[in-house]
Amino acid sequence: MKYAFYPGCSLEVNAAAYDVSVRAVARVLGVELVELDDWNCCGATEYFSQDELTACAVIARNLALVEPSMNQLTAPCAACFLNLKKVDRLMAEHPDLGGKINEALAAGGLHYDPGRVRVRHLLEVIHTDVGEEAIKAKVVRPLTGLRVAPYYGCQVVRPYKDVDDPEYPVKMDELFRWLGAEVVDYPVKSHCCGGHMTQISEPEAFELIRRLLQSALEYDTDVIACLCPMCQLNMDAYQSRVNGMFNTSFHIPVLYFTQLLGLALGVPEKDLGFGKEIVSAGPVIHAKLAAC
Amino acid sequence: MSSTTRARKREWVDEVIAETPNGHRLRHCIQCGTCGGSCPNGAEMDYTPRAVFNLIVAGQKDKVLSSNTMWQCVSCYFCTARCPHQIPITDIMYTLKRMAIREGYGRTSDAPALAKAFTHYVDKYGRSFEMGLASRYHLLNRPLAAMKMGGMGFNMFKRGRMALTPSRIRQIDQLQAIIRKARQLGGAS
Ligand code: SF4
Ligand code: SF4
Numbered sequence: 001m002k003y004a005f006y007p008g009c010s011l012e013v014n015a016a017a018y019d020v021s022v023r024a025v026a027r028v029l030g031v032e033l034v035e036l037d038d039w040n041c042c043g044a045t046e047y048f049s050q051d052e053l054t055a056c057a058v059i060a061r062n063l064a065l066v067e068p069s070m071n072q073l074t075a076p077c078a079a080c081f082l083n084l085k086k087v088d089r090l091m092a093e094h095p096d097l098g099g100k101i102n103e104a105l106a107a108g109g110l111h112y113d114p115g116r117v118r119v120r121h122l123l124e125v126i127h128t129d130v131g132e133e134a135i136k137a138k139v140v141r142p143l144t145g146l147r148v149a150p151y152y153g154c155q156v157v158r159p160y161k162d163v164d165d166p167e168y169p170v171k172m173d174e175l176f177r178w179l180g181a182e183v184v185d186y187p188v189k190s191h192c193c194g195g196h197m198t199q200i201s202e203p204e205a206f207e208l209i210r211r212l213l214q215s216a217l218e219y220d221t222d223v224i225a226c227l228c229p230m231c232q233l234n235m236d237a238y239q240s241r242v243n244g245m246f247n248t249s250f251h252i253p254v255l256y257f258t259q260l261l262g263l264a265l266g267v268p269e270k271d272l273g274f275g276k277e278i279v280s281a282g283p284v285i286h287a288k289l290a291a292c
Numbered sequence: 293m294s295s296t297t298r299a300r301k302r303e304w305v306d307e308v309i310a311e312t313p314n315g316h317r318l319r320h321c322i323q324c325g326t327c328g329g330s331c332p333n334g335a336e337m338d339y340t341p342r343a344v345f346n347l348i349v350a351g352q353k354d355k356v357l358s359s360n361t362m363w364q365c366v367s368c369y370f371c372t373a374r375c376p377h378q379i380p381i382t383d384i385m386y387t388l389k390r391m392a393i394r395e396g397y398g399r400t401s402d403a404p405a406l407a408k409a410f411t412h413y414v415d416k417y418g419r420s421f422e423m424g425l426a427s428r429y430h431l432l433n434r435p436l437a438a439m440k441m442g443g444m445g446f447n448m449f450k451r452g453r454m455a456l457t458p459s460r461i462r463q464i465d466q467l468q469a470i471i472r473k474a475r476q477l478g479g480a481s
Binding site: 009012013014015016038039040041043044045046047048049050051052053054056057058061090093094097100101103104105106107108109110154155158159161166167191192194195196197199200201204208237238240241275276277278 | 311313314333363367368369372373382386387389390393401404406407408410419420444453459461462463466467470471473475478
């Protein structure tokens with residue numbers, strides 16, 4: 001299984017734990033990730049707020065950079081994933097816009113035919129392409145007894161509804177069941193983490209984060225598993241400030257799903273970026289998963 | 293002037309539609325309110341998405357563009373996923389953001405400043421740069437928030453989650469040529 005890999009800016013620094021754990025589990029699962037050479041930022045939500053055509057062209061450069069020998073591109077970040085997928089779709093459905101995007105790309109000597117590359121979120125690659133059987137066969141350290149709350153957020157499951165259910169997604173739930181974890185079935189797993197609202201208005205952003213943490217707490221969660229750097233950052237790095245604002249005392253570790261998957265596959269913790277989270281996951285992981 | 297010779301005036305709603313992929317669906321809004329009821333920030337908005345669509349169709353440009361509604365949108369796509377008439381609501385919010393920035397509204401929020409600082413780094417380096425954003429955007433626009441962020445920034449830095457220098461792409465000239473051309477095409481349309 002070979003995929004072009006678009007890590008995205010967050011994975012370089014802020015989400016380095018996602019980066020190392022993605023690469024580690026891909027190795028164990030036999031998924032070959034070929035990093036897109038000289039990829040550029042997807043523009044997050046900000047570029048679309050300024051200039052749509054330029055945002056599309058900036059994103060399309062990445063699609064155009066996918067080597068002709070490959071037809072699938074995977075991204076671990078929800079926002080990158082959606083932007084790449086959205087531009088491919090927009091170009092296919094709106095030939096006018098597609099033509100302009102290609103005119104812009106041509107100024108850099110590039111071209112992209114919509115539909116040539118299938119954009120996949122990493123969760124789909126692991127859950128659906130690698131699949132249950134192959135994953136179960138490689139589990140050496142089941143996550144038995146660990147209560148994991150899968151958190152999907154928004155942009156992997158909406159607006160396109162072909163990855164999972166847009167309101168009640170289940171793919172990460174299934175994955176964690178295969179790994180032997182106790183999956184927390186809580187009502188806010190596809191609600192919003194606030195995205196970049198933390199940078200714009202903290203009271204509103206923190207209220208959205210509070211709702212997620214509160215629900216996870218009520219459902220007796222040991223650890224929240226994320227599939228996006230923005231979600232992880234908001235729930236983890238802002239957790240103490242949320243506590244300050246609402247007089248709460250949340251202390252819930254937030255990890256990337258690939259970190260927990262890596263543990264189950266027997267990858268040493270030090271190779272999975274553990275310890276980079278602000279709310280430490282070590283204590284609960286060690287308490288629940290004895291004999292490590 | 294007889295009404296038969298007078299061309300129909302291009303109204304604001306037509307502009308919103310023209311700027312939004314599948315924007316024409318806006319005309320199918322049945323004012324059911326599903327979007328507002330689904331919106332995590334609906335309570336903070338001057339007008340819910342439903343009310344905004346009513347105002348757009350009524351040509352109330354000033355009211356809409358000076359409101360905080362689109363700046364409260366966090367692009368969660370709940371409204372879009374649930375709208376019974378497949379109206380690209382989130383994308384219309386993006387269109388309203390662009391129009392507000394372009395026409396000098398948007399002073400009701402810090403979001404335009406963030407968008408500007410963010411795209412500045414993408415255009416310059418080809419990558420986003422959190423530390424640069426922190427100084428260019430936070431220190432300029434939100435000095436108080438920047439101070440409160442300090443402790444968190446330190447925690448992130450300690451864990452190697454914050455870089456002091458930007459990452460750059462090799463072929464920045466190529467990206468900038470694409471950006472220049474796209475801007476030119478956008479302005480010309
Ligand atoms: S959900 Fe759709 S049809 Fe209903 S009010 Fe909102 S935009 Fe209109
Ligand atoms: S996409 Fe924006 S407008 Fe729609 S529900 Fe989410 S925050 Fe509200």
